[in-house]
Amino acid sequence: MSAPAPGRGQTGRKMRDALLAGGPLARHEGPYFGDFGGRFVPEALIGALDELETHYRKALADPAFSDELERLHRTYTGRPSPITEVPRFARHVGEGVRVFLKREDLNHTGSHKINNVLGQALLVKRMGKHRVIAETGAGQHGVATATAAALLDLECVVYMGEEDTQRQALNVARMELLGATVVPVTIGARTLKDAINEALRDWVANVETTHYMLGTVTGPHPFPEMVRDFHRVIGDEARAQMLDETGALPDAVVACVGGGSNAMGIFNAFLDDPQVRLFGFEAGGEGIASGRHSARFSGGAPGVLHGARSYLLQDEDGQTLPSHSVSAGLDYPSVGPEHAWLHETGRAQYRPVTDDEAMQAFRLLCRTEGIIPAIESAHALAGAIKLGAEAATWAQDGREPVLLVNLSGRGDKDVATAAAWFGLIEPEPVLKADEGEQL
Amino acid sequence: MSVTDVRSATGEKLAELAAGPAPRAALIGYLPVGFPSVPGSARAVRTMVEAGVDIVELGVPYTDPVMDGPVIQAAANHALAHGTRVPDTLRVAEQVADAGAPVLVMTYWNLVLRYGVDAFARDLAAAGGAGLITPDLIPDEGGEWIAAADAHGLDRVFLVAPSSTPERLASTVAASRGFVYAASTMGVTGERATVGERAEQLVADTRAAGASRVCVGLGVSRPEQAAQVAGYADGVIVGSALVRPLLEATDESAGLDALAAVVGGLAEGVRSASRNPR
Numbered sequence: 001m002s003a004p005a006p007g008r009g010q011t012g013r014k015m016r017d018a019l020l021a022g023g024p025l026a027r028h029e030g031p032y033f034g035d036f037g038g039r040f041v042p043e044a045l046i047g048a049l050d051e052l053e054t055h056y057r058k059a060l061a062d063p064a065f066s067d068e069l070e071r072l073h074r075t076y077t078g079r080p081s082p083i084t085e086v087p088r089f090a091r092h093v094g095e096g097v098r099v100f101l102k103r104e105d106l107n108h109t110g111s112h113k114i115n116n117v118l119g120q121a122l123l124v125k126r127m128g129k130h131r132v133i134a135e136t137g138a139g140q141h142g143v144a145t146a147t148a149a150a151l152l153d154l155e156c157v158v159y160m161g162e163e164d165t166q167r168q169a170l171n172v173a174r175m176e177l178l179g180a181t182v183v184p185v186t187i188g189a190r191t192l193k194d195a196i197n198e199a200l201r202d203w204v205a206n207v208e209t210t211h212y213m214l215g216t217v218t219g220p221h222p223f224p225e226m227v228r229d230f231h232r233v234i235g236d237e238a239r240a241q242m243l244d245e246t247g248a249l250p251d252a253v254v255a256c257v258g259g260g261s262n263a264m265g266i267f268n269a270f271l272d273d274p275q276v277r278l279f280g281f282e283a284g285g286e287g288i289a290s291g292r293h294s295a296r297f298s299g300g301a302p303g304v305l306h307g308a309r310s311y312l313l314q315d316e317d318g319q320t321l322p323s324h325s326v327s328a329g330l331d332y333p334s335v336g337p338e339h340a341w342l343h344e345t346g347r348a349q350y351r352p353v354t355d356d357e358a359m360q361a362f363r364l365l366c367r368t369e370g371i372i373p374a375i376e377s378a379h380a381l382a383g384a385i386k387l388g389a390e391a392a393t394w395a396q397d398g399r400e401p402v403l404l405v406n407l408s409g410r411g412d413k414d415v416a417t418a419a420a421w422f423g424l425i426e427p428e429p430v431l432k433a434d435e436g437e438q439l
Numbered sequence: 440m441s442v443t444d445v446r447s448a449t450g451e452k453l454a455e456l457a458a459g460p461a462p463r464a465a466l467i468g469y470l471p472v473g474f475p476s477v478p479g480s481a482r483a484v485r486t487m488v489e490a491g492v493d494i495v496e497l498g499v500p501y502t503d504p505v506m507d508g509p510v511i512q513a514a515a516n517h518a519l520a521h522g523t524r525v526p527d528t529l530r531v532a533e534q535v536a537d538a539g540a541p542v543l544v545m546t547y548w549n550l551v552l553r554y555g556v557d558a559f560a561r562d563l564a565a566a567g568g569a570g571l572i573t574p575d576l577i578p579d580e581g582g583e584w585i586a587a588a589d590a591h592g593l594d595r596v597f598l599v600a601p602s603s604t605p606e607r608l609a610s611t612v613a614a615s616r617g618f619v620y621a622a623s624t625m626g627v628t629g630e631r632a633t634v635g636e637r638a639e640q641l642v643a644d645t646r647a648a649g650a651s652r653v654c655v656g657l658g659v660s661r662p663e664q665a666a667q668v669a670g671y672a673d674g675v676i677v678g679s680a681l682v683r684p685l686l687e688a689t690d691e692s693a694g695l696d697a698l699a700a701v702v703g704g705l706a707e708g709v710r711s712a713s714r715n716p717r
Contacts, residue, residue, distance in 0.1 A: 038580050040548055042506050044600035044625055046577060046607060187512060193503065200505040205626040207602065304549040304575075305503060317525040318553025320502040 023272025025347070026232075031221030034344060036337035039220040041200075041307045048207045053222040055127050060229075065122065072118050076151070077108050079233065083241045083404070088368035089381070094388035096400045100250070101371070101407040102238045102266060111374065111409030112234060112262045113144035117213060119230035121148035124211045131155040131206065134213040135199045137164055137192035137258070138329035138376065139171025140409055141215030146180035148213075156180040159198040161191040164328045171413055189322045192332045196306050216259025217336030220307030224336050231265025234406065239269040242404060250404040251394045252277040252387065256379040257350060258294070258329050260336035262408035267348060277349070277394075280339060281383035283325030284352030294323035296335045297343050297350040305333065310340040326355035326417065327375040329409075357382040359421050362411065374409030375417065381405060448541040448569035449494055449594050449617035453652050453673050456493060464669035466709045467654055468492035468702060469545065469678035470685075471500055472531050473523025474514040479691055481534045483698060487681060488538040490699040491706025494674065495535065496572060499528045499546040506547075506574040508629030510679040514686060525550050529566045536567030543596060543617070545572040551584070560587035570594025570617055578614035585614060596620050599645050601637040608648035618652035618673060619645050623659065629679050631658035639671050662708030669712035677705055 031037050039049060059065040073079035081103045090099040104112035117134075124132055132154050136142030142158040149156035158175055162184040165172050172182050188194035203212040217224045217231075235253075242250050253270050255263035257280035270276040285293030293299060296311040303312035305320060313321040313333035325331040342348035358375060361382035365373050373381060384405050394401040411418065419425045456465050468487045472480050484495055500515035500523050507515065532542050544563060551559045551571070563571070570593040576584065578597055588595045594617030599608055602625060612619055621642055624635030638655050645653045655668045656676030668675045684701055688694030 039577065040575050040580055041577070042574055042600070042622075043577055043598045043607070043611065044602055044622060047600075047602035047604065187509075187516070188502065197503050197505050201508075201627050204506070205624075207625060304552060306505075307575075312549070314549070314553065316553070318550040319519065320549075 025271035026268050028338070030225040033224070033338045033341035035302070036309050036340040037221060037224060038309050039307060040304045040309065041220045042204060044204050045207065045220070048203070049220055049222065051127065052123070055123055056222055056226050059123055059126060068122055069119055073115070073233065077114050077118065078106060080237045080241075081106050083238060083245065085245070086365070086369045089365055092364055092368070093384050093403065094392045096395065097388060097391045098246070098400050098402045099384060100242065100245070100402065100404050102234060102404060104234060104262065104406060104408045105371070105373065105377065105410035109140070109144045109147050110412060111140040111144065112231060112265060113141045113215060114147065115233055115265065116215065116227050116230040116261060117141070117144040117148040120211070120213050121152045121154065124154060125152060127211065129209055129211045131157070131210040132213045133157045133159065133199050133202050133210055134215060135159050135192060135195040136215065137161070137195070137331055138327065138374070139164070139168040139175070139413060140329060140374070142175050142180070142182070143171055143178070145213050145215070146175040146178035149180060150178045157202070158182050159185055159195040159202070161189070161195050162186050163190040164192065164195070167328050167417065168413060191323070192328070193306070193320065193323070200306070216261040217264045217338060218259045218306060218308055218310070218334060224308065224338055227261055228264040228268060228338060231261050232268045234262065234265035235267065235269025238266060238404060242402070246402055248399070248402070249273055249276050250402045252279055252391065253404045253406070254279045254281070254380050254384050254387065255406040256280070256330060256376050256383070256408060257282050257335060257339060258332050258376060260339045262406050264336060264338055266404070266406040267342070271347065278342070278347065279383055279387060280348055280350045281353045281379045282350055283327060283330035283379060284354040284357070285324040285326070287354055288352055292324040293352065294325045294330050294332060295352040296333065298352045300333070302340070308337045310334050310337040311343070326358065326421070327379065329374070329376040330379060351383065351386070353379045353382040353386070357386070359418065361385055362418060363422065371407070372411035372415070373407055374411050375414045377406070377408045380408070445589060445592050445616065447594050447617045449543060450652060452494055452541050453618060457673065461710070464672055464709055464712060465493040465654070465674035466491060466665065466702070466706050467494040467496055467656070467674045467676040468681050469496040469498055469676065470681060471498035471511065471514045471518055472528045473500055473518030473521065474682070475517070475685060475691060475694065476521065477523060477527045477531065481531045482691070483685060483695060484531065484535045485538050486695045486699050487702045488535070488540045490702035492702055493540055495538070495540045495542045496676065496678070497528055497532055497542060497544045499525060499544060499550055501547040501550060504547060506627050508627045508679060510630070510682050510686065511628050514682045525554060529562050529568075532563065532568040533566035541569035542567065543570050543572050543594065544568055545574065548573060548576040556583045557587045557590065560584070560591040560593055564591040564593055568593070570596060572596040572620060574598060578611055581614065588616065598622055599641065601625055601635065601641050605644070605648065608645055612645060612648045612650040615650070618654045619650045620676065621645055621653050621655045621672070623655050623657045626657060628657055630660035630683070634658050634664050634668055638668065642672050662704040665705045665708035666712045669709040675705070675709055
């Protein structure tokens with residue numbers, strides 16, 4: 001690690017120190033998280049992954065990098081994002097339970113995804129590449145990537161399952177307005193996993209000029225570790241904010257888990273505080289028994305997909321099973337390997353939330369607090385409600401139990417889905433995979 | 440690790456072709472199991488061996504084949520949609536084991552993990568299979584497979600790419616048995632107008648890293664390309680160009696005829712190659 005260059009901003013050094021600080025769990029490095037993680041990718045990509053890791057480690061140790069990232073977060077993203085106590089919502093969680101939201105929904109582009117893409121885009125400039133590709137489900141990561149690409153003058157191609165381009169038509173337009181090319185993926189189940197397949201194929205063919213801006217804590221090493229580190233800012237801020245507001249750490253931290261980047265980002269700051277319970281809520285879809293869900297920990301098993309060993313929805317042959325969720329951003333058959341590790345070690349608990357529970361929580365937050373959450377984040381809110389009775393038992397020394405919920409994104413993109421769900425408008429026709437083509 | 444106490448079926452075949460009266464490279468043909476049907480894929484394999492394929496590469500259909508282009512994806516999707524299962528690969532391997540060509544299985548790794556790495560190796564060996572080609576398993580992650588391949592006497596074909604560093608070439612060569620699969624280009628399977636110009640350099644670099652046999656795949660589809668590659672490599676691997684006639688045929692028998700014609704042309708190409716001195 002080189003000494004900070006003279007004349008660098010204090011804030012940049014603070015962010016670098018935060019990135020380098022933390023206990024042993026928080027700073028755990030890849031490629032393996034227990035039995036999970038690794039690099040299950042074609043040899044052709046290994047050189048690019050090594051290059052990425054080298055540049056990432058150099059950047060971490062370079063104050064100029066953290067200065068620039070911190071400046072962008074302060075002047076462009078709008079960080080720090082506030083925490084908001086939501087007492088009217090909390091009444092539905094449990095008597096005497098306090099609930100705080102970490103407001104990633106207030107970031108530029110409307111979700112936590114911007115944290116990661118700005119970090120990776122700065123790395124792309126350092127690597128001398130000029131083209132970025134990305135996958136997107138809900139469109140949040142695609143929009144964030146297109147935004148960073150516009151800001152830093154990078155060519156941008158976003159792969160998006162055809163079904164998702166229809167569910168999230170507004171986000172497609174948003175990406176195109178930002179100058180990105182959106183490629184609808186028409187093979188397989190036409191959702192996020194198929195978009196990742198296409199992005200990986202593009203990357204293998206164009207790796208010399210192109211960086212794959214992977215949007216979550218999945219994929220081959222170093223992505224799970226690097227993306228987590230770029231999202232650590234969520235937890236680092238929230239930890240300090242909770243201490244300021246309540247004088248103590250929260251009793252539990254709650255997040256939704258698709259690939260798991262927002263959850264990893266907020267969990268990270270609390271991993272080494274064993275008294276803080278960590279809860280990840282997966283998309284239970286129409287219920288685990290229905291088979292139509294994205295609950296990898298409740299309905300999956302360890303396996304390899306998209307470069308990492310983790311928990312996976314798969315059939316008895318190891319073929320990937322289609323996932324389902326009302327929320328495009330949680331509709332993914334695997335999950336970040338660090339989550340698999342936290343699950344196996346028991347450090348975090350993962351539970352399913354159904355489509356219906358999530359939508360009820362969505363409406364509840366709208367009506368009690370005037371905040372329209374992303375449907376993804378509504379899974380965390382529903383999870384908080386389900387934790388209510390349990391939370392009441394956590395009170396100690398006369399202090400009310402405190403939940404910190406990561407509100408990972410805002411719901412503007414979901415208004416049409418929600419309006420159709422609650423019968424406010426006629427449902428839009430949604431493209432389905434042909435029968436027998438749920439591959 | 441040059442394992443000499445385990446026989447290598449593909450290595451022996453390649454050595455035999457290189458030492459014959461008319462030394463030449465091998466033609467290695469890929470077809471996916473279950474396309475157009477499970478029994479149909481066994482017939483297609485026999486057809487391509489009779490038409491001149493020296494080593495068979497049986498593909499296991501997978502839902503997320505990130506190293507495959509549109510032609511092989513289409514065939515794999517068809518196979519899965521029509522109920523092809525992983526054990527069908529072992530059955531087809533067994534059915535074609537006596538066709539006169541060693542049978543390698545090319546598979547994405549999760550399918551083997553799910554079956555059980557040692558169990559898959561044991562059952563493949565029992566079926567008469569020669570080994571595995573593993574497009575998304577690098578030797579660094581392959582400890583369990585490397586041990587299972589030794590235990591059951593199977594070949595381990597790992598891939599190298601134009602982007603592989605000298606260090607990675609050396610470690611991949613050391614972990615491989617049978618031959619090393621050199622990806623001719625940075626990309627996925629599919630037919631291309633030209634074979635990557637880096638292929639010849641990659642073969643030379645892989646030999647320099649200690650490989651005794653290097654075969655080239657990705658993008659080879661025409662007789663003249665086969666001839667060109669056969670001039671410098673130990674084997675020419677063809678996939679999409681063999682799947683396409685089956686995909687485009689109106690019925691199975693027409694598909695097999697078209698397949699035989701394509702293989703015949705490629706085999707001719709391989710035999711016509713002027714071999715570079717090693």
